Amino acid sequence: MPEATLVEAINLALARAMEDDPDVVVLGEDVGVNGGVFRATAGLQKRFGAERVLDTPLAELLISGLCVGMAAQGLKPVGEIQFMGFIYPCLDQLVNHASRLRNRTQGRLTCPMVLRTPHGAGIRAPEHHSESTEAMLAHIPGLRVVMPSSPERAYGLLLAAIHDPDPVVFLEPTRLYRAAKGEVEDNGEALPLDVAFVLREGGDVTLIGWGAVLKETMAAADALSAEGIAAEVIDLATLKPYDEDTVLGSVAKTGRCVIVHEAARTGGFGAEIAADIAEHRLSSLLAPVTRVTGYDTVVPMARLEQYYMPSVERIMTAARKVCQFS
């Protein structure tokens, strides 16, 4: 199988979706001739034309609103927001329209759109380019929120998002765009949404993460095994709706759980998972559910961002602590 980086896998999935379905259109700032600032859409305009791969004016609200209108007319728009820090003008469209068009028309109009955006810190980018505010999006009923953590899953999940009949926000871990490489078969096969992926099996502690932090989480699991701790690692992949069964099943087995996310702690999606575990698996727990997260601060700029993000060491410390608990 050919190797691809995560951003190349995104590109392959977009091209495949456009090839298979003339209703798929790609829109956003610089997605055309330039191929996107990360090159996720490289070559698409040349291949599919400027009508289907369009450079929009510099207006994020517009991009999301266009997607709603196109989707209601039966197109399958894939909008790109250049960085997650610029997604906020789209919230009105996501909350008030995309996520509820199906419900407010009782199924008469639907909104099969995808809004893609790079997510997270760690690339020494300027201010406003490093946020991870996925919990905000996961709070919106009617949306799906998806975040891959490998090239293979980026390809399969993006195809699934484009095929899905409802709106999907697709968050791409910026830090892994080129750092993550893997084998990707461009076979047009989608992976299932709403399903978590068990990346590593283990019986002592469950480590749950999504997006870029899986890199550190897997490294921590490797190091822990040298200490005799067998960690099970779950890539949540779809945050909304998240795969409760896989999470609860794993915790029932291990009795211990560490949730890892780059986003700030307060109101982060880890809290949702911790609450579910407390509600449904309290009797299985051998230690308190613990979170390793970004701090409740503004994401620091390049010089200090490494201290903000969950490190291998912080994940290991938390895992050891829950394993040593009583």
Add this chain to the structure above:
Amino acid sequence: MASRRVNQDLPVIARFEVRHRNYLAPDGSIQRPLPAFASDAKLLIALYRSMVLLRLFDRKAVALQRTGRLGTYAVSLGQEAVSVGIASAMRKEDVLLPSYRDNGALLWRGVKLEEILLFWGGDERGNRFSGPVHDFPFCVPVGSQAPHAAGVAYALKLRREPRVAVCLFGDGATSKGDVYEAMNFAGVHKLPLLFVVANNQWAISVPLRLQTACETLAQKAIAAGFVGEQVDGSDVVAMRAAAEEAIAAARDGKGPRFIEAVTYRLGDHTTSDDAARYRSAEEVQAHWKEEPVARLRAYLVAQKMWSKADEEQLAAECHERVEAAAERYLATAARRPESIFDHLYADLPEVYAAQRRELAGEHDA
């Protein structure tokens, strides 16, 4: 008026103009030669009947609200000619993107009275209406449907379909980026799209002079690269004529247009509003002299197209239709509580299906 004068020695590199359209004076007399369609008495009478029906329907809706049988409701009183005139120039296959004060357009396009009551009575089924299946429902967040209209029009153009999107909103919406972003994009891509602003002078309590320093709202189209026309929005003949021209041009690939319909909201913003808090009775009274229903009636009567007997018959008919619709609305039972999950997703994920069962009083084994 702010000064527009700059250094007179510099060369002028562009000039713009905004034109105003009006046919019928407030007393129904003819200002300038009427458009061709005005020789069709049947059409004029249809426009008149729609406006009268809308006015009586509004009155019934307010009565229902005041007696606790309907939620908040927005009347069209004074600006019936805008939505009726615009909709009358659309084809069924065109796409309407209305604001919450465009009942006239919905009714013209086949939405049933009881469906509108159902929506304002708090039931989403009112939006699964009998009008064209592709039309959008009322947009409540002001102006946020304008980008949808651009997306719809882009899809129509991409598929080479000879259809036009028509987006209606109020004067307050022209202060929002949503509307400008959509207009800007429509200009760039020469989309088949008509924007219509019902400039009724008031955005709840905020008068037009606090929304904009522009002489007209029509000129906002100039910055987006297309034609904006100001129309007497209380003259349904002018509204229909302006819409006909703009929609034909858009259908013909000539790009978007913008119509500013200058009108006046004679009623409160909604049933939750008390306009007496922010505007004088004298101001409102003065605008009653311009209102669209009496204006068209005066013309029809002068042309001997309409009689007192016709008027009485229409009033009775409308009364009957409105009362029957209200009966049907009131007789519509609420949906089962758990139906709030029915249209959340195409396929309800299991995690929410469990919540649905909980609401339905079923218990997981």
